[in-house]
Amino acid sequence: MNKKTVRDITLTGKRVLMRVDFNVPLKNGVIQDDIRIRAALPTIQYVLQQKPKYLVLMSHLGDPKKDTQKAKEKAEKDGKPFDGAKYIEGKHRMKPIVERLSALLGRPVKLAPAAIGDETKAMVDGLGNGEVLMLENTRFHKEETAKDAADREKMAKALAAYGDVYVNDAFGSAHRAHASTETVAHFLPAVAGFLMEKELAYLSKAIENPAKPYVAIIGGAEISGKIDVIQNLMTRVDALLIGGGMMFTFCKAQGMEIGKSLLEEDKIDLARQILETAKAKNVRLLLPTDCLVADKFDNAAATKVVPVKAIPAGWAGVDIGPATVDAFAAEIRKAKTVVWNGPMGVFEMPNFAKGTMAVAQALADATKTGAVTIVGGGDSASAIAQAGLANNVSHVSTGGGASLEYLEGKVLPGVAALNDAK
Numbered sequence: 001m002n003k004k005t006v007r008d009i010t011l012t013g014k015r016v017l018m019r020v021d022f023n024v025p026l027k028n029g030v031i032q033d034d035i036r037i038r039a040a041l042p043t044i045q046y047v048l049q050q051k052p053k054y055l056v057l058m059s060h061l062g063d064p065k066k067d068t069q070k071a072k073e074k075a076e077k078d079g080k081p082f083d084g085a086k087y088i089e090g091k092h093r094m095k096p097i098v099e100r101l102s103a104l105l106g107r108p109v110k111l112a113p114a115a116i117g118d119e120t121k122a123m124v125d126g127l128g129n130g131e132v133l134m135l136e137n138t139r140f141h142k143e144e145t146a147k148d149a150a151d152r153e154k155m156a157k158a159l160a161a162y163g164d165v166y167v168n169d170a171f172g173s174a175h176r177a178h179a180s181t182e183t184v185a186h187f188l189p190a191v192a193g194f195l196m197e198k199e200l201a202y203l204s205k206a207i208e209n210p211a212k213p214y215v216a217i218i219g220g221a222e223i224s225g226k227i228d229v230i231q232n233l234m235t236r237v238d239a240l241l242i243g244g245g246m247m248f249t250f251c252k253a254q255g256m257e258i259g260k261s262l263l264e265e266d267k268i269d270l271a272r273q274i275l276e277t278a279k280a281k282n283v284r285l286l287l288p289t290d291c292l293v294a295d296k297f298d299n300a301a302a303t304k305v306v307p308v309k310a311i312p313a314g315w316a317g318v319d320i321g322p323a324t325v326d327a328f329a330a331e332i333r334k335a336k337t338v339v340w341n342g343p344m345g346v347f348e349m350p351n352f353a354k355g356t357m358a359v360a361q362a363l364a365d366a367t368k369t370g371a372v373t374i375v376g377g378g379d380s381a382s383a384i385a386q387a388g389l390a391n392n393v394s395h396v397s398t399g400g401g402a403s404l405e406y407l408e409g410k411v412l413p414g415v416a417a418l419n420d421a422k
């Protein structure tokens, strides 16, 4: 990474403004997983050791407008009452996060009433030496995500007024050009934190200089979200393994019947093209040969293992089968670089999780024999945690969308905006 980091600037006596990604899952105000908070601790602790004037932290938390609309529609459909203010309180306010951060840091962390505004500015100005303040959810302000650059700039300038330097450690939000992730970096000296640095170091290894054999495993529900990453990785890897719901569109593209399995009708041609390109370029693209089918989309459904060529009508594929698990695991165990993005089946249901758990185990085994193994964020990160193997791979990314875009070869705006290292 040719960007400046917190190591490259003086922080002592400075007013430090830092973007983190504390977008953690919350249920009724209770944190379900605090890995993103823990992941930012090394940078926060380093900044505080440098004795800054103060540290102001900011993050988004969910998407208040979109989430509320969705929850309201669901409540209406279920005929249940919906209290918008209470929903926001339990899902989008930073209070539980500030409490967890304070406990993890072992020092008080103040909470501002908003990200910008007179009251918050006064609170920031009143901070004592070495104090830590967290701003309220940046996405409560529409300027944060505004399409119009002038609107984003308005908010970014208000944020920049809190600091002498800007630190971005929010890798999980680096693919978004928002006021607090990108725009603000144009108004202050802007450097990366340690998490940002570490994420980019691992992911760039997989993009620029992978030790071979290099194996990528792509899964998840749909091809549409992963097309670019499939195309970009296809020319770099020694083998590309495809599982998850998207495998069935590839099966269909080869003329197979797939019963009630997930199908992206409008992506069949694209799947066919990918198969042809793989053939033309001599890429080893491995598709499952067998799968687990269920008669219902339910953990208690009747299930059986069938060859992908013989999926019975009325049944849906919900996981890769044992022969595929063996073939995929063998590829992964031989590899020296492994990138994994997307589950192999509906792993949220324990009876459909075997394939995903086996891939997680194969990654752990490959790591033991010296491979660099990288798990893209989102569902694959949950899956490796569910397998109890999060500490047995080289790197679990805290950013689902961000890691995917990086692997697609895209520039992350939050990174691009930081100051270049000399």
Ligand code: AMP
Pocket: 219, 220, 221, 222, 225, 244, 245, 246, 262, 317, 318, 319, 341, 342, 343, 344, 345, 346, 347, 348, 378, 379
């Ligand atoms: P994505 O966000 O595209 O990575 O998709 C993750 C989701 O794909 C998870 O919630 C899985 O339950 C789902 N998924 C994986 N395999 C299947 C499948 N065979 N059928 C339906 N959904 C699947």
